[in-house]
Amino acid sequence: MAIVEFRDYTWKYSRTKEPALKNINLKVEEGTFVGIIGPNGAGKTTLAYSINGLIPNQYYGVRQGAVYVLDKEVKQYRSDELTKLVGMVFSDPEAQFTAMTVEDELVFGMENLGMGVPEIRERLDWVVPLTKIGPLVEKPPYEVSGGQKARVALAAVLAMTPRIMVLDEPTSMLDPISRITLFEVLGELKHKQSNTIIVVEHSLEHLIPLADRMVLLYNGEIVLDDETEPFFEQMETILEHDAYPPEALRFFYEIGQKGYYQGPLPFTVEEAAQKLEALWQGGE
Amino acid sequence: MAERHPYIEVRDLVYRYPDGTLALRGISLDIYDGDFIALIGQNGSGKTTLAKCLNGLFKPTSGDVIVEGLNTKNTSITNIAKRAGYVFQNPDHQLFNNNVWDEIAYGPRNLQLPGGEVQARVEETAQVVGLDEKYFTEHPFFLPKGLRQRVAIASILALQPKAIIVDEPTTGQDIKQSLDIMDFLLDLHREQGHIIIIITHDMPIVAQYAKRVIALGLGEILVDGPTRDVFAQPDVLAKTFVAPPQITRLAQRTQHLGFDPHTLTVSEMMEQFQRLIPGQWLGQ
Numbered sequence: 391m392a393i394v395e396f397r398d399y400t401w402k403y404s405r406t407k408e409p410a411l412k413n414i415n416l417k418v419e420e421g422t423f424v425g426i427i428g429p430n431g432a433g434k435t436t437l438a439y440s441i442n443g444l445i446p447n448q449y450y451g452v453r454q455g456a457v458y459v460l461d462k463e464v465k466q467y468r469s470d471e472l473t474k475l476v477g478m479v480f481s482d483p484e485a486q487f488t489a490m491t492v493e494d495e496l497v498f499g500m501e502n503l504g505m506g507v508p509e510i511r512e513r514l515d516w517v518v519p520l521t522k523i524g525p526l527v528e529k530p531p532y533e534v535s536g537g538q539k540a541r542v543a544l545a546a547v548l549a550m551t552p553r554i555m556v557l558d559e560p561t562s563m564l565d566p567i568s569r570i571t572l573f574e575v576l577g578e579l580k581h582k583q584s585n586t587i588i589v590v591e592h593s594l595e596h597l598i599p600l601a602d603r604m605v606l607l608y609n610g611e612i613v614l615d616d617e618t619e620p621f622f623e624q625m626e627t628i629l630e631h632d633a634y635p636p637e638a639l640r641f642f643y644e645i646g647q648k649g650y651y652q653g654p655l656p657f658t659v660e661e662a663a664q665k666l667e668a669l670w671q672g673g674e
Numbered sequence: 675m676a677e678r679h680p681y682i683e684v685r686d687l688v689y690r691y692p693d694g695t696l697a698l699r700g701i702s703l704d705i706y707d708g709d710f711i712a713l714i715g716q717n718g719s720g721k722t723t724l725a726k727c728l729n730g731l732f733k734p735t736s737g738d739v740i741v742e743g744l745n746t747k748n749t750s751i752t753n754i755a756k757r758a759g760y761v762f763q764n765p766d767h768q769l770f771n772n773n774v775w776d777e778i779a780y781g782p783r784n785l786q787l788p789g790g791e792v793q794a795r796v797e798e799t800a801q802v803v804g805l806d807e808k809y810f811t812e813h814p815f816f817l818p819k820g821l822r823q824r825v826a827i828a829s830i831l832a833l834q835p836k837a838i839i840v841d842e843p844t845t846g847q848d849i850k851q852s853l854d855i856m857d858f859l860l861d862l863h864r865e866q867g868h869i870i871i872i873i874t875h876d877m878p879i880v881a882q883y884a885k886r887v888i889a890l891g892l893g894e895i896l897v898d899g900p901t902r903d904v905f906a907q908p909d910v911l912a913k914t915f916v917a918p919p920q921i922t923r924l925a926q927r928t929q930h931l932g933f934d935p936h937t938l939t940v941s942e943m944m945e946q947f948q949r950l951i952p953g954q955w956l957g958q
Contacts, residue, residue: 429848430820481846537717562846565717565875567915592848595920634849637878637921641940645947659920663927670931670952 393420393554393586394441398455401436401445410436412610413455418588420553423580425597425618426590428607429632434590435481437607438558441588442476443469459554474503477552481559483543484532492534492542493527499550513549521545521575537568544572548579554586555579561593569596576600595636598622599657606633622655638662680704681836681869682728682758686737689723689893697723699893700737705837710863711871712884712901716915720893721873722763725839728871730754742836752784759830763841763873765822766815774800774817774825775810781833799831802866803858820851831862837869838862844876852876856883877919881905881938889914902936 396416402409411433418424426434439445440457443464457464459475467475480486489495496517500510518524521541526534531542540563547555557576561569573596579585580600591597598604604621606614608631614624622628622635625643635643638656642665645651651669656662682705689698697720705711705728713721726732727739730746730753739746741757762768771777778799782792800807803824809817814825823843830838840859844852856879862868874880880887880901887904889897891914897904904911905918908926917923925937925946932950937943 429850430846431818535717559846565715565915566877566917567716632848632850637919637940637943638924641921641924641943641947644940644944648948650947650951659923659927662924666924666928666931672952 391420392417392458393460394418394588395458396437396440396455397458399440399457400454401440402452403436404450404452408610410610411440414612416605416612416615418586420586421584422602423576423587423600424589425594425601425604426588426607427592427594427597427604427633428613431609432607433610434607435558436610438478438556438588438590440464441554441556442478443467443472444478470502473499473552474550475552476554476556477547477550479540479543479547479555479557479560481562483539483563486543486546487531487539490530491527492523492529492531495531495542496527496546496549499546503550513551517545517549520578521548522571536563537565540564540568540572544575548575551583551585554588557587557589557591559590559592561591561596569593573597573600594634598636598639606631608632618657619654678706680706681709681742683738683740684724684728685740687724687727687734687739688736689720689727689732690735691723697893698727701893701895702737703888703895703898705869705871707836707867707869709869709871710860710883710885711869712880712887713871713873713890714875714877714880714887714914714916715890715896719890719914721890722841723893724890725760725841725871725873728837728839729758729760731760755781755835756785756833757835758837758839759833759835761823761826761830761838761840761843763845765819765826768826768829769814769822772813773811774805774814777814777825778828778832781829785833795832795834799828802831802862803828819846820855823847823855827858835868837871839871839873841873842875843872844874844879852879859883875916877905877916878921881919881922889916891915902938905938906936 396414399411399414400409401411428434446453446465487495489498496514497510521544523541523545526538540560560572576587577600589597601618604618605612613631614621614627622639638659642651642655642662656665684701684703687698687701690696715721727734730751733747741754746754769777771780775796778796779792782795805824805828814822843855859870860883863870884901887901888895896914897910905922908918911918921940921943922937925933925943926935929935933946
C-alpha cells in the first residue's frame with residue numbers, strides 16, 4: 391500500500407509567479423527508502439513540506455490535486471495526528487529546536503505524543519547512543535557544533551519513531567565523518583525498522599547505497615523516478631538535469647560508454663574496485 | 675628571483691575562547707602570493723577560528739599573525755580587513771544592510787573613501803561577482819542563497835583585499851552552483867592575483883581547485899602540503915576525519931592494478947584506465 395501519494399499535485403507559493411511543483415504524481419510504498427535529488431530550486435523542499443503539512447498549513451499559496459498520507463489527504467489531518475505519522479529533519483536544524491537542553495529537546499516531542507515516562511526513558515536509551523549524542527544531553531541545543539546539531543535533530547525525530555521520516559538535506563552542515571555517521575544511523579533504521587524514509591540530498595555518495603528508489607526533480611517536475619539501479623542507467627538524463635552521481639559511478643558509466651564495461655553500475659568504492667579487478671582478470 | 679616573503683605569517687598561534695575552550699594550540703604557517711589553499715578538518719577542528727585570526731577579527735591569545743608586515747595585535751580590524759577579507763559561512767551572519775548597494779558600499783565607506791570611489795568600487799565588484807545592477811535596490815535577505823553569497827563576497831571584495839578567505843563557499847549550494855562559485859574564485863585568483871583560502875568539507879572541490887591543503891585537527895596542523903600529496907596519504911588524512919575524494923579512494927584501492935594513488939579527478943582516472951587496461955580489450 392502507498393503510504394504517501396501525490397496525485398496530480400501542483401503548488402504555487404503566493405509570492406512567486408511559477409509553481410514550485412507541477413503536476414506531481416508519486417507513490418511511496420511503506421518501508422521504502424527514497425532519495426529525492428535535483429538542483430536547488432527544483433522543488434525538493436516544497437515536496438518535503440507537502441508531506442509533513444507545513445504546506446498548505448503554514449504557507450500561503452495555491453494548490454491543485456492532493457497529497458495523501460495513508461488514506462487521508464494531508465490537509466484533512468489534525469496537526470498532532472500528522473506529527474505522529476510524519477517526522478521531519480530540516481536542513482537548518484536550529485529551525486526545529488525549542489528546548490533548553492538536548493535531552494528536553496528529545497523529551498518534548500515524545501511528551502507531545504502523550505508517551506509516559508517509562509516509554510520516554512526506554513526510547514532515550516535507544517536513540518542517544520544510536521546517534522552518539524551521549525555527552526551532549528545536558529547542553530543547550532543551540533550551543534553544540536553544526537554536526538552535533540544535525541544529530542540532535544535526527545535523534546529528536548527518531549525518538550518519536552514516526553512511520554514516515556522526511557529529511558531535507560540533513561548533511562548540508564556536516565563534515566564528512568558526521569555525514570557517514572548520519573547515514574549509518576539511517577542504514578540501521580532501514581534494516582531494523584520498517585520506517586519509510588524520504589531523504590532530500592545533494593551528496594549522493596552515502597545516499598545511493600541505501601536508497602531503494604530515486605526521484606529526480608527539475609523545475610518543479612519529476613524527470614526520473616525509478617528503482618536505484620535502473621535509475622542510474624539513465625545517466626544522460628541525470629547529467630542533463632544538473633545532478634552529479636558519485637565519481638566511481640560516473641567513471642564506470644564513462645568506461646561503459648567506451649565499450650569496456652557492461653553491467654550494473656557500482657554504488658560504492660569497494661564495488662567499483664571489485665569490478666575493475668574483474669575486468670583485469672579478463673571479464674566476469 | 676628574490677626571496678619569497680610570505681604575505682601572511684602565523685607564528686605559534688594559540689587562541690582560547692572566553693569560555694576557556696582552547697581552539698588553536700600553536701599554529702605556525704606561511705601563506706604566499708599565488709596560494710590557493712583549502713583548509714580542511716572535522717567540525718570543531720579550529721578552521722573558522724583560524725580564519726577569523728587571519729583577518730584580525732580574533733586577536734591571538736598568544737603568538738602572532740602578521741599580514742603584509744602588520745601584526746594583527748596592534749592593527750585595527752579595518753586595516754587588516756582590507757588585506758585579508760573573510761566571507762562568513764552563512765552570508766546571513768554577515769549581511770545587515772537594507773539593500774545590496776549599501777551592503778557592498780559599507781566597507782569602502784568605512785575606509786572613508788570619497789563618494790566617487792565608493793560608487794566605482796560597488797559597481798566594479800558587483801560586475802566582478804556577476805551581480806546585476808537590478809539587484810542594487812533589493813533587500814539582501816530576499817535574494818536566493820547563491821546571490822546572497824555573491825553579495826557577501828562582493829562586500830568583502832569591495833575592500834580589495836589581497837587575500838580572500840571564504841568559509842564554506844559551497845554549503846547549501848547544489849553542485850552546479852558550487853562549481854560556479856569556485857570558478858569565480860579561481861578567476862579572482864588567476865586574473866586578479868588574489869590569494870584564495872577556502873574552508874570546506876567538499877573533497878572533490880578541494881581536489882579540483884586547491885593547490886595546497888592544510889588539514890587541522892583539534893586546533894593543530896596535521897598536514898600541510900600540495901593537494902595531490904596530501905590526498906595520497908589516507909592514513910594521515912584519517913586523523914583529520916576527512917576522506918579523500920571517492921575517485922582518489924578508488925585509485926588507491928586499485929593501486930595494485932597500476933592506478934596512481936595521487937589521482938584527483940574522474941578524467942585523470944579515465945586517462946590511466948585507457949593506458950592500463952589489459953591487452954584483450956584493445957580491440958574494442
